[in-house]
Amino acid sequence: MEDIRVLIAEDDREISDLLKKYLERELYRADVAVNGEEALRLFDNNSYNLVILDLMMPKIDGIEVCRRLRNQTNVPILMLTAKDQESEKILGLGIGADDYITKPFSMGEVVARVKALLRRFLILGSEGIAQEKTMIRYKGISVDLKKYAVHVGGEEIALTAKEFELLKFFVSHPEQVFTKTQLFRHVWDSHYIEDDNTVMVHIRKLRKKIEADPSNPQWIQTVWGIGYKFTGDPDVSS
Template sequence: MAEQPGALVIEDSADVRRMLCELLRMAGFDVSEAATGAQGLDLVGKVRPDLVTLDLMLPDMDGIEVCRRLRSMTTAYVIMLTGRAEETDRLIGLEVGADDYMTKPFSPRELRARVAAMFRRPRTAEQPGTDGKPKIITFGDLVIDEESREVHLAGRPVALTRTEFDLLVALASNPRRVWERETLTRRIWHTDWPGNDHAIDVHIANLRRKLGDDARSSRWVRTVHGVGYRFGGQ
């Protein structure tokens, strides 16, 4: 029997927190909850969640800072939830490691659909090779282990979020293919959600930075102007 996934709800509004906990329990999660950022960070090490929903406006600390600290502690999927609709807030959230971002008020049905899409991704990425052995993608000094979801560059581990890892696998698995942004969105999130126009660009920028690429010399992830992205390591 598969182990029940864990979720952590970090939300200061008691009503919203109650709704999120009920929604995630109905989706099959073992749910823990916190009303402040400090409580949430303390719980992460204890419950080791697979998913975190994070309110951006917390009473004790900014949600952006909570997300930044979360990323040093866990590879869990992080969905930011906030009443602030400014694009800048959304992009900063993605830059510090959030996997997705929803603006309040949000549809519980849509949130559940997004969570379900996220948890379909690891099963796709961890398929073994045709010989039954775990698939390892190697290009020069870049090694991508799909089973352990680990990446090494020149012998050193590269700490990627789940979304960054899935993007890298998509690109490296089809090194000659040019990916349109819309196609990558469908591949990574299994949907055509509106408002994600810049999400792929932000995650790609984070991936490039961690792989040592820069805007003028992208060794691993290259931009095809007017189209999208392709892998550059072949």
């Protein structure tokens, strides 16, 4: 595999130096930008596989940097946020960030998040799933994209068309956190969500059909204050 290059956009030198050190231990190449302008300039002049982006950046803030990057690329963006930045966190995910991590954080957790995002982007494909793939399998659940069939524990589960599209979107983007607005935009193909309960109702119905315990879901998990994500162990035997 070719060299993996990561852009770290963080104005705190202590944090950025540690991130760079830990990423380079994983044999990733890492560049550091100390403000939003420099981050955009570096991204324009180089080829990166992932961006670690702090929300509180001088000159151009992280939200605007995220918006501009997402207009030109689909590389994974991992946001760094403070605990009191929930509204910015939701906004960042809504305009295209792939995941977030809250300060203070452990470097091990950041590296784990980076690896998960890179795996989805580089191995499963830039759209979250290889184009030729028609079957997505996790331990205990499989989704046949061609036949529109779902099996849980070997038993076929009957889903409505919208429930299937929702599950298909989730399993195609494992570990990625989505807001209700993002899910509505992608699954219902609309930017305007008329009823805020639409997504929650469909997720509740989907959980009842695929989860052993819908109140304690194994796959479709709630990320409190943000939205939802799909978590599952890939079935490597398939």
